Amino acid sequence: xxxxxxxxxxxxxxxxxxxxxxxxxSQKKDQMVRIAEIEIEPAYLDExxxxxxxxxxxxVRLEPGVIAIFPMFxxxxxxxxxxxxxxxxxxxxxxxxxxxxxLVYKNSTLKMVKSxxxxxxxxxxxxxxxxxxxxxx
Amino acid sequence: xxxxxxxxxxxxxxxxxxxxxxxxxSQKKDQMVRIAEIEIEPAYLDExxxxxxxxxxxxVRLEPGVIAIFPMFxxxxxxxxxxxxxxxxxxxxxxxxxxxxxLVYKNSTLKMVKSxxxxxxxxxxxxxxxxxxxxxx
Numbered sequence: 001x002x003x004x005x006x007x008x009x010x011x012x013x014x015x016x017x018x019x020x021x022x023x024x025x026s027q028k029k030d031q032m033v034r035i036a037e038i039e040i041e042p043a044y045l046d047e048x049x050x051x052x053x054x055x056x057x058x059x060v061r062l063e064p065g066v067i068a069i070f071p072m073f074x075x076x077x078x079x080x081x082x083x084x085x086x087x088x089x090x091x092x093x094x095x096x097x098x099x100x101x102x103l104v105y106k107n108s109t110l111k112m113v114k115s116x117x118x119x120x121x122x123x124x125x126x127x128x129x130x131x132x133x134x135x136x137x
Numbered sequence: 138x139x140x141x142x143x144x145x146x147x148x149x150x151x152x153x154x155x156x157x158x159x160x161x162x163s164q165k166k167d168q169m170v171r172i173a174e175i176e177i178e179p180a181y182l183d184e185x186x187x188x189x190x191x192x193x194x195x196x197v198r199l200e201p202g203v204i205a206i207f208p209m210f211x212x213x214x215x216x217x218x219x220x221x222x223x224x225x226x227x228x229x230x231x232x233x234x235x236x237x238x239x240l241v242y243k244n245s246t247l248k249m250v251k252s253x254x255x256x257x258x259x260x261x262x263x264x265x266x267x268x269x270x271x272x273x274x
């Protein structure tokens with residue numbers, strides 16, 4: 001009887017762990033983290049920056065599923081752009097592709113983009129994400 | 138007299154603009170944005186992730202000048218790590234290098250790191266940074 005009860009406890013712990021692990025995994029599977037690596041035609045750099053600035057600001061402000069769109073330019077070679085993009089899930093990303101601000105960006109910058117590479121990433125730990133950024137002001 | 142007064146207004150506008158532009162530029166110059174591109178020895182990947190998780194969480198929590206340390210792993214090749222690092226200024230970065238949590242990370246992961254490339258970046262617009270991230274929870 002004592003052994004049985006220990007087994008019951010062990011089973012409970014095992015199933016609880018599985019449940020917790022599965023939940024954590026689902027969360028991570030839903031989320032999309034990506035770095036877009038883009039090379040811009042030098043003649044269009046200033047114009048591209050202005051369009052990208054409007055698009056990234058509007059996306060984060062208007063779309064609940066857009067967690068971050070954070071554009072950066074290499075100091076040594078500013079035509080090399082990297083954009084960190086974080087979406088709550090695939091549906092949020094699909095919805096983003098249909099927004100007016102994204103379509104304006106996409107269509108008006110087509111001729112400015114020399115190359116585009118989308119690198120899908122996994123964040124180290126979704127649960128600690130809020131601890132990895134401070135509000136910057 | 139009317140012309141002189143218009144010139145005075147023009148001069149005022151010009152000097153004000155120069156002052157505002159210079160301020161915006163100083164702000165951007167102070168801030169450090171970087172992507173660290175790291176390749177990890179496959180055998181050490183799990184151990185490396187644990188150490189990096191502790192270090193990045195402690196840095197953002199304990200250091201006022203650490204705005205973000207956000208580690209990511211390529212989905213297709215998880216030994217390729219990219220870390221977005223944002224520091225308020227160079228002094229904050231220099232102070233970070235002397236913290237116990239960074240020194241533990243640096244010393245304990247030396248043997249795990251195959252290559253390290255630090256790519257200095259400029260954010261698109263420092264002023265819109267708070268608008269580019271949402272709290273993720």
